[in-house]
Amino acid sequence: AQSVTQPDIHITVSEGASLELRCNYSYGATPYLFWYVQSPGQGLQLLLKYFSGDTLVQGIKGFEAEFKRSQSSFNLRKPSVHWSDAAEYFCAVAGGGADGLTFGKGTHLIIQP
Amino acid sequence: NAGVTQTPKFQVLKTGQSMTLQCAQDMNHEYMSWYRQDPGMGLRLIHYSVGAGITDQGEVPNGYNVSRSTTEDFPLRLLSAAPSQTSVYFCASSYTGDLYEQYFGPGTRLTVT
Numbered sequence: 001a002q003s004v005t006q007p008d009i010h011i012t013v014s015e016g017a018s019l020e021l022r023c024n025y026s027y028g029a030t031p032y033l034f035w036y037v038q039s040p041g042q043g044l045q046l047l048l049k050y051f052s053g054d055t056l057v058q059g060i061k062g063f064e065a066e067f068k069r070s071q072s073s074f075n076l077r078k079p080s081v082h083w084s085d086a087a088e089y090f091c092a093v094a095g096g097g098a099d100g101l102t103f104g105k106g107t108h109l110i111i112q113p
Numbered sequence: 114n115a116g117v118t119q120t121p122k123f124q125v126l127k128t129g130q131s132m133t134l135q136c137a138q139d140m141n142h143e144y145m146s147w148y149r150q151d152p153g154m155g156l157r158l159i160h161y162s163v164g165a166g167i168t169d170q171g172e173v174p175n176g177y178n179v180s181r182s183t184t185e186d187f188p189l190r191l192l193s194a195a196p197s198q199t200s201v202y203f204c205a206s207s208y209t210g211d212l213y214e215q216y217f218g219p220g221t222r223l224t225v226t
Contacts, residue, residue: 090156
């Protein structure tokens with residue numbers, strides 16, 4: 001069965017600093033990979049996705065992620081964070097069927113002024 | 114275009130009571146799903162539907178029923194609520210041609226006492 005690990009439960013970053021959120025997945029074939037963001041009290045919003053092709057994918061709000069098959073990773077990055085980026089971030093994997101996404105447990109991002 | 118709507122936003126039930134969480138979308142999406150979100154657990158798939166009249170179980174279906182009589186609506190029924198069903202419930206929808214670009218509703222926070 002597929003699984004997703006987000007090793008960091010909480011991350012604190014200063015405003016204007018760079019950000020990297022880690023995600024490792026387990027899946028037998030080439031996975032479909034996603035990052036979602038959840039602002040407090042809100043539903044989830046898709047930041048970016050990887051299906052195939054270029055391993056560096058660009059998303060909304062200035063985020064990007066890099067798929068590294070050799071490391072089974074799909075880390076999310078942003079060169080300069082803003083206070084509005086404070087939220088919960090979820091990495092997810094799908095196997096190509098209709099049985100939905102498998103989510104990691106999430107990383108809570110705190111932005112220091 | 115309201116997107117995915119969920120009602121109610123909050124609900125408190127006593128153990129053994131029944132209720133239905135409502136989900137509706139106005140984007141003509143074929144695929145709809147229900148997830149539950151628990152602290153430190155990420156989101157887990159309860160049930161999903163690939164079209165009207167078709168439903169299937171996800172990772173954690175026990176204690177929940179669904180039906181899909183129209184494309185727009187996908188209600189989730191708790192027949193006999195238990196404290197273990199205290200959670201935040203999210204409904205999501207997508208086109209089957211872009212299965213994983215799911216649009217999430219704002220969630221229903223359910224407490225079972």
